[in-house]
Amino acid sequence: MLMKTTHNPRFEPTVDLEDEMANAEAKCSKCGRTHPRDQLELTFQRPDAVVALDKARRASEVKESDDLCTIRSERFFIRAVLPLSVQEWKEPYRIGVWVEVERTVFERVLELWDDSAQHQTPPFQARLANDIPSFPSTSGLPVRLQLTGPKTRPDVLVPQIDHPLHREQCLGITAHRANEYSSYFS
Numbered sequence: 001m002l003m004k005t006t007h008n009p010r011f012e013p014t015v016d017l018e019d020e021m022a023n024a025e026a027k028c029s030k031c032g033r034t035h036p037r038d039q040l041e042l043t044f045q046r047p048d049a050v051v052a053l054d055k056a057r058r059a060s061e062v063k064e065s066d067d068l069c070t071i072r073s074e075r076f077f078i079r080a081v082l083p084l085s086v087q088e089w090k091e092p093y094r095i096g097v098w099v100e101v102e103r104t105v106f107e108r109v110l111e112l113w114d115d116s117a118q119h120q121t122p123p124f125q126a127r128l129a130n131d132i133p134s135f136p137s138t139s140g141l142p143v144r145l146q147l148t149g150p151k152t153r154p155d156v157l158v159p160q161i162d163h164p165l166h167r168e169q170c171l172g173i174t175a176h177r178a179n180e181y182s183s184y185f186s
């Protein structure tokens, strides 16, 4: 299968600088430091299953781009973002994650890739393909994948109500927590 590597890159929304300057002044009630909106959000470059492969297997078994990956044409991954609203900020914090989907979903997403009405498609079943630090494992967690538009990555929604990530997505997080996520870059 050909990977779509030549389509328009999907741009992340830009940060409202004026808004963020104002926020940078506010002291955190938890740690007393300031948490300006970090330009760098926690991002997984590839699905964990791809990273785990040694070089030779990855070269022979994986087709990959920054948007899509397949392993042996039998496992299918799509890059997405997991938005968490932040109390102090206008824009949500977006964790860059991969999800694994069934072949039929993968093919449907490819069909809808450049469709400006793709956001009207109901969400797809998927599973998180990255282990986000600090949680009970999120790898394999059932999620919903919502297409958002030809120039934006799909959103991931966590429906499992007893998972901490679901609570964070429902209730939002603090700027302190967002900066904690950013600090998980290794």
Ligand SMILES: [Zn+2]
Binding pocket: 028, 029, 030, 031, 032, 033, 035, 175, 176
């Ligand atoms: Zn803090």
